[in-house]
Amino acid sequence: HASYNRINAVLREPLRQQGPGHQHVLQNKVRRIFNDIHNLKGEASALTLENFALIAHQFEAELAQLRDKPNLSGNDFLPLTVKLNRLMAYTESVQKLIARIGGLADIPQGQSAVPSWAHLYDLTSSCAERAGKKVHLVASGLAELSLSSERLEVINQVCIQMIRNAVAHGIEKPADRRDANKAELGRIDVRLAEVAGGSLELTVRDDGAGFDYKAIRRRAMEAGLRTETDLECMDNKQLLSLIFEPGFSTCREVGADAGRGVGMDVVRSKVNALGGRLSIGSSPGRYCQFVITLPGEVSDSALAGDAVLSAA
Structure with missing residues (x-):
């Protein structure tokens, strides 16, 4: 609603x-x-x-x-x-x-029901099945922290989008993982923790192929986001900023879980709305990791800024 x-x-x-x-x-x-x-x-x-x-x-x-x-x-x-x-x-x-x-349970206005995160495991399984992959989700900290309804909504939406991205873009198919001397079963780790000052830190990491910078360059040029000359001069951090462009996707075909080029734009909007920070780490063939930090107290000045992107 x-x-x-x-x-x-x-x-x-x-x-x-x-x-x-x-x-x-x-x-x-x-x-x-x-x-x-x-x-x-x-x-x-x-x-x-x-x-x-x-x-x-x-x-x-x-x-x-x-x-x-x-x-x-x-x-x-x-x-x-x-x-x-x-x-x-x-x-x-x-x-x-x-x-x-069966009747509906009334939840007092302004309060959230005790969150259940079982749907993230179901989502991982269904996305993996559609993609022909084997993926295991390991989650920690989600049910241990008391969250406001606003932060609960944002964390839930970000987790859903990141899991879908990890399955669709990151985790390889079983045969490809075998060829790379990796276990057929891919792994996604989702961890939520409270850090200094009451800030929340959400980490989503997969053990997939990492970012394909050549594919990002190619798709950005095809979409007309940048000229070929500009793209050749961009470093990895600058290339990663392109994945947040509305409509950008490295998927060739539109499916139930990827291809619209909306997901990362959504994540950026949600993080921006709470004055948060987002950092990305990736290693070819080994992993991709997103760390989102949401401040404990959101000030008017924080809400006015953009999420800070850093890449490793």
Whole structure:
């Protein structure tokens, strides 16, 4: 419902008349809706709500068409309003069915239910099965810390996106791992810890192939993000910044878990919103690691900044 409300608010935003920056405003609306739908699809997939995930995937397909359209107009968003209303109606019907079957537990406003992270293990298994891979998730610290509803939502969404990325992009197929003298079973480690000053540190690491910088250069050039000359002059840290560009993906084909180029943009937006920091470490053929630090207290000045990216 939080996602629906945010999408509805974006769709209802008044549009100024045609003029300078008009297309940028419309494309920004597409990106913001894309982020929420992508989060919704990830959570639905993690909870094995396949119908919701399918509807969200179809919603993404229409958004992708709008993102690629050279000249958008306000009328292009009308079909999205219809799709959102249908999705909200479907959700309501499911809730009524659940209420009739067993009743719903009321959670006081402003409080979160005791979090259960079993869905992350289910998500890992389902993503691995779709990708033809073998992956094991090891999680620690998630259930040990008391989290506000805001941080709980962000950490959950980031974990879902990072796990999907690790399976789709990082962990190799069993045959490739055997050829590299690695165990067929890939591993993803998710660790949440409280550090100095009450900050939260979320680490997601996989023992896959690491970043393919040549692939990043190639896809960035194909997408027209940078010129060939500029890309050849970019170091690894600068290349990694491109994975956060809206619409960027190294996947050639769009699937249930990758290919839209939305996931890392979503992660950056969530981290930015809480004034957090993000660092990346990668070693070819060995691992890829993301460390996200969220401050204990979020000030107005922190909210105004961008996530700090560093690469090792």
